[in-house]
Amino acid sequence: MAVIETDRAPIIARATDDSPSSATLRQSWEGRPGVGGWLATVDHKEIGKRYVVTAFIFLIIGGLEALVMRAQLARPNQTLLTPEQYSQLFTMHGITMIFLYALPVLSGFSNYLWPLLLGSRDMAFPRLNALSYWVFLFAGIFLYSSFVVGKGPDDGWFNYVPYASLAYNPGPNIDVYALGMVLLGISTTVGSMNFIVTLAHTRAPGMSINRVPILVWGTLTASVGNLFAVPAVSLAFFMLWMDRQVGTHFFDSTAGGQPLLWQHLFWMFGHPWVYAIVLPAMGIVSDALPTFCRRPLVGYTAVALATVTTMVLGFGVWVHHMFASGLPILSLSFFGAASMVIVIPSAVAVFAWIATIWTGRPVFTAAFLYFAGFVLLFVIGGVSGFMTAAVPLDWQLTRTYFVVAHLHYVIIGINVFPVVGGVYYWFPKVTGRLMNEALGKWSFWVMFSGFNVAFFPMHILGLLGMPRRIYTYASGLGWGTTNLIVTIGAFVFATGILLFFINIFLSLKRGQPASANPWDAASLEWSTSSPPPAYNFAVIPIVASRYPLWEDRLDEGPERSSVGAGMLLDRGRETIGTTLLDAEPDVILKMPGDSYAPLLLALAMTAAFVALLLHSRWGFGIAAVVTVLTSIGWLWPERSLMQIETGHD
Amino acid sequence: MNSPVALLFNKLPILLVVRVEPPMAYPRTFGPAVDPITRLGWGLGIISLVVIVIIGVLLLAGVLRERVASSAANPHQLAVHRDAGGMAWIYVGGGISALVLVGCMAWTLLVTAEVTKLPSTPALTVQVTASQWWWSLRYLNAKPSNIFTTANEIHIPVGQPVRFELASADVIHSFWIPQLAGKMDVIPGQTNVMWLQADQPGTYRGQCAAYCGRQHAHMALFIVADTPQDFATWQDRQLTETTAPATEENRRGERIFQTHCAACHTIRGMNPAGILGPDLSHLMTRSTIAAGLLANTPGNLASWISNPESVKAGTRMPAQILSEPDLAAVTSYLNTLH
Numbered sequence: 001m002a003v004i005e006t007d008r009a010p011i012i013a014r015a016t017d018d019s020p021s022s023a024t025l026r027q028s029w030e031g032r033p034g035v036g037g038w039l040a041t042v043d044h045k046e047i048g049k050r051y052v053v054t055a056f057i058f059l060i061i062g063g064l065e066a067l068v069m070r071a072q073l074a075r076p077n078q079t080l081l082t083p084e085q086y087s088q089l090f091t092m093h094g095i096t097m098i099f100l101y102a103l104p105v106l107s108g109f110s111n112y113l114w115p116l117l118l119g120s121r122d123m124a125f126p127r128l129n130a131l132s133y134w135v136f137l138f139a140g141i142f143l144y145s146s147f148v149v150g151k152g153p154d155d156g157w158f159n160y161v162p163y164a165s166l167a168y169n170p171g172p173n174i175d176v177y178a179l180g181m182v183l184l185g186i187s188t189t190v191g192s193m194n195f196i197v198t199l200a201h202t203r204a205p206g207m208s209i210n211r212v213p214i215l216v217w218g219t220l221t222a223s224v225g226n227l228f229a230v231p232a233v234s235l236a237f238f239m240l241w242m243d244r245q246v247g248t249h250f251f252d253s254t255a256g257g258q259p260l261l262w263q264h265l266f267w268m269f270g271h272p273w274v275y276a277i278v279l280p281a282m283g284i285v286s287d288a289l290p291t292f293c294r295r296p297l298v299g300y301t302a303v304a305l306a307t308v309t310t311m312v313l314g315f316g317v318w319v320h321h322m323f324a325s326g327l328p329i330l331s332l333s334f335f336g337a338a339s340m341v342i343v344i345p346s347a348v349a350v351f352a353w354i355a356t357i358w359t360g361r362p363v364f365t366a367a368f369l370y371f372a373g374f375v376l377l378f379v380i381g382g383v384s385g386f387m388t389a390a391v392p393l394d395w396q397l398t399r400t401y402f403v404v405a406h407l408h409y410v411i412i413g414i415n416v417f418p419v420v421g422g423v424y425y426w427f428p429k430v431t432g433r434l435m436n437e438a439l440g441k442w443s444f445w446v447m448f449s450g451f452n453v454a455f456f457p458m459h460i461l462g463l464l465g466m467p468r469r470i471y472t473y474a475s476g477l478g479w480g481t482t483n484l485i486v487t488i489g490a491f492v493f494a495t496g497i498l499l500f501f502i503n504i505f506l507s508l509k510r511g512q513p514a515s516a517n518p519w520d521a522a523s524l525e526w527s528t529s530s531p532p533p534a535y536n537f538a539v540i541p542i543v544a545s546r547y548p549l550w551e552d553r554l555d556e557g558p559e560r561s562s563v564g565a566g567m568l569l570d571r572g573r574e575t576i577g578t579t580l581l582d583a584e585p586d587v588i589l590k591m592p593g594d595s596y597a598p599l600l601l602a603l604a605m606t607a608a609f610v611a612l613l614l615h616s617r618w619g620f621g622i623a624a625v626v627t628v629l630t631s632i633g634w635l636w637p638e639r640s641l642m643q644i645e646t647g648h649d
Numbered sequence: 650m651n652s653p654v655a656l657l658f659n660k661l662p663i664l665l666v667v668r669v670e671p672p673m674a675y676p677r678t679f680g681p682a683v684d685p686i687t688r689l690g691w692g693l694g695i696i697s698l699v700v701i702v703i704i705g706v707l708l709l710a711g712v713l714r715e716r717v718a719s720s721a722a723n724p725h726q727l728a729v730h731r732d733a734g735g736m737a738w739i740y741v742g743g744g745i746s747a748l749v750l751v752g753c754m755a756w757t758l759l760v761t762a763e764v765t766k767l768p769s770t771p772a773l774t775v776q777v778t779a780s781q782w783w784w785s786l787r788y789l790n791a792k793p794s795n796i797f798t799t800a801n802e803i804h805i806p807v808g809q810p811v812r813f814e815l816a817s818a819d820v821i822h823s824f825w826i827p828q829l830a831g832k833m834d835v836i837p838g839q840t841n842v843m844w845l846q847a848d849q850p851g852t853y854r855g856q857c858a859a860y861c862g863r864q865h866a867h868m869a870l871f872i873v874a875d876t877p878q879d880f881a882t883w884q885d886r887q888l889t890e891t892t893a894p895a896t897e898e899n900r901r902g903e904r905i906f907q908t909h910c911a912a913c914h915t916i917r918g919m920n921p922a923g924i925l926g927p928d929l930s931h932l933m934t935r936s937t938i939a940a941g942l943l944a945n946t947p948g949n950l951a952s953w954i955s956n957p958e959s960v961k962a963g964t965r966m967p968a969q970i971l972s973e974p975d976l977a978a979v980t981s982y983l984n985t986l987h
Binding site for chain 1: 715747854962
């Protein structure tokens, strides 16, 4: 198939960052300086960093909320917090960690890394990428807007009706949550679409679908899952908002509504979402762990298929959050069995990682410690999940601290540990400096021990019958000592996180300068300089295997990837569009430059939601008009973006 | 349940960091609606621990086997190679996992069938209505005059199955007495049904398990399993109607009750009959007030009546503005409700 734009085929040449063509590229791709440029940038690397930094700020906020709650629960009958304060804290802790940290931090990794992993110059829709970040940021601020004045969401992140309905919860608390989630859903949706199209059409030539890194499989799977899952929750929250403000009765049992409808809609979203916030993180491990084992991942195909299988199964297990709701036993048994089956793809991934370690030569870096520690936490979180999948046993375990232990092993173990390991791994690529290894190992051991001291005893608390979401407990119930241990562990864990952040700040200034490929890794992002130039690659590489930088040493075939020579594409912002499965060159893509449209559109949409919250029809009308006008401005045809595709055979 | 593993559990208080058998702990249980679940829990729990240990050992051994200290610096000098043997791990590990899994699924289904089936005709049916934040209990009977209502403390005859019909007066709650049965949610607009049976006499503590608002933490309930004779005695007493108090002080207390309390509370045989709050008939037969929060003593009753908000912030019970003598009179009257 010929690669043809209006009048040319791309020039194939050899170039480095010092070549004249790179000077042209730099001019085309570098953003404007100053605040204006900062607000208008569509550079995926910049957006990825912002995602990660913002998510880490939310991680810190959510973590502080947890520490306050742990102080309250350290001893029986404490009065540090009022019941209402405690309710808002555990609700905001859940919302923050699940929605404002766990997925956004992975979106940040993938936004930063995808074009570099895929040998491309940007995401498929750079402006949409900026929009998804701005909407995420504004939705996060929106969700916190009422908490800071003491009226935060207070019905848990699961927000069950009818406690969330107007009759029992008359303040703005739940409206903020409902509207904030619909707004955040816009960010997730556009972000997911962007990942899917990026995967489909902007891989380097030769990077067929069976050569993409596992992180790409993870984020792709999560994105497809989100597109199916997010509508359920956006709809649920919109229906709830209408119940509260418009007078509908979707969830009102006194008027023929159905409280369980909320639970179905919420968990149809909620369970796939759990996989969306772990599968990309598992991808981080699958890609980075082998680098430190000095060999490729064992069972690439099996792990990629396990990733997809987990998500597919993940859409058929939502009822396991509702085993105690009185649904027919037969249907519960099906959902229980489906939940147990997830053990199998999980086992495939675990044995792939262990086999990679066993058949490789582990290099003891800080990042490696995080990945190896993650494997153990994954298994502990996995088996406790397997126990709660057993329907009758779940009637005991559900809504106790056993589940609190389980979900923290899953979310901290499978998200936070890989993310921190991933930061140690990619920090030199992003900043050009290595993180401090000694401090890194300290941070790992403090985090790892603190984590287990904090969360393993929670299993025991659950078996001792301590329910979740209670702001205090009496002294005769046998929960006091264990709770004190948990609280101590939580503070140790927080200290480990603090060491990690200290390491980041120290290394930003004083870290050792990093080469392009400090770990001698195999994938494409390590072929460009650290940090990468604005245009990512001086030439678009041509890929011939899964491990382009290890080909000579693995020596598995005659074909060789070409990273120094490839498509120049230096006439303005250009990258190559390729075909879905085989990544054959298809079209030269003209990429948009910096633009204020994403920021303005995000502001206008947020203003519309604020107006809804304040019951301001005028405000909503004006914001809606601005939203439409900004969208028109965004979509207004530009000659420089003209995309003409001809000459197919 | 009295299996060797349960005995082992009791011998390991240090491991569990608690005294033996706290009231809500369910590694050891006392009835046929839950014992098979407890055995399943021990089984799956031990399998899980074995899995964790095996994986932990494999991981540790793999990590230490041929490790390279990171200070051995330049990774570029480390060979990269692909060992052909890796896939066997996935086949063997995945295969064994799948076999164990199928066994566990079958066991789970058998336990499900076992505990959802009533062993015999239930001795009685109790209608439970959960409210923020207490439990109303209505003992059904074929003879309408034998129906009675109480709150928060469920007496049952030992060794016989009891059926529960669960309804909610407001939000979602969850009915849970861990040593006798798993949870069943209480959801507005539907009646969920479950059963349990206590095989040993005694008091079993329960607690609302679904977040239901600010005082979710203080919504306990108790099941008291009595011998059949004790249960019959208790039941007969619940059916007796209140009579006029003997002393002038208590008669004054009754009048205050009728003007201040009876809009929400009732006492069997008294008019008017408020239904918003717990039925207070034979209040003195209950060991706690405010859904398990306070021991049922005259002092606690007085402070609960005069300032419930300070005891249980957010409670639906309004404070009663009573003079000291009036408070003493109504407390004294309540103390006659044996």
